[in-house]
Amino acid sequence: MDTQAIIGLLSFAFVTSITPGPNNLMLMASGANFGFWRSGWHMLGVNLGFAGLALIAGLGLAGLVAAVPEAKVVLKIAATFYMLWLAWKIAHAAAPGKGKAAARPMTMLQAAAFQWVNPKAWAMALGAISAYAADGNLVSVLMVVLIFALVNLPCIGLWVLGGEAVRHLLTNPRRLNIFNWTMAALLVLSLYPVLNL
Numbered sequence: 001m002d003t004q005a006i007i008g009l010l011s012f013a014f015v016t017s018i019t020p021g022p023n024n025l026m027l028m029a030s031g032a033n034f035g036f037w038r039s040g041w042h043m044l045g046v047n048l049g050f051a052g053l054a055l056i057a058g059l060g061l062a063g064l065v066a067a068v069p070e071a072k073v074v075l076k077i078a079a080t081f082y083m084l085w086l087a088w089k090i091a092h093a094a095a096p097g098k099g100k101a102a103a104r105p106m107t108m109l110q111a112a113a114f115q116w117v118n119p120k121a122w123a124m125a126l127g128a129i130s131a132y133a134a135d136g137n138l139v140s141v142l143m144v145v146l147i148f149a150l151v152n153l154p155c156i157g158l159w160v161l162g163g164e165a166v167r168h169l170l171t172n173p174r175r176l177n178i179f180n181w182t183m184a185a186l187l188v189l190s191l192y193p194v195l196n197l
Helices: 003-018 022-034 037-067 069-091 108-117 119-132 138-165 173-189
Strands: none
Touching: 003 119, 003 138, 022 037, 022 069, 022 108, 022 119, 022 138, 022 173, 037 108, 037 119, 037 138, 069 108, 069 173, 108 119, 119 138
């Protein structure tokens, strides 16, 4: 991969990682509800889960999904139900230390698994592989994965910090409830691309 392609890939990784999407909305809500450090495993799961998705897409999964139309339908259905469930959880999150004892940030494994039903993650992975590793060359695929891993983590960290920054405003249960329901509604709205694929 030449320098110009690397610069293009860095730009693509930055823009797609920093813009709103299901991961960033959930990370902002996590930052607001649990703080930056408690959301660390969630961030790491998003980062590693996406890297794994991009790697497997680059090694041939993208061709399989294109060849089997039913796979796309199954992914749409799974993404829709899983994101609706996550929106419900966000909407009903209690303030840290209050409410249900089970209230906790998403785990690394849960966040990594979410990438497989996240429409934005699929679009990012397939777009990056198509544009920068279309030949299926292992070195090119690994370069895409590495650059995304390096660029993505600080970008998603900013969303968690943004959530944490508004945390002091959310000490009032009513404001926290409004924030959580707003984040949940935005997550449901992010389903629009899934339903129109």
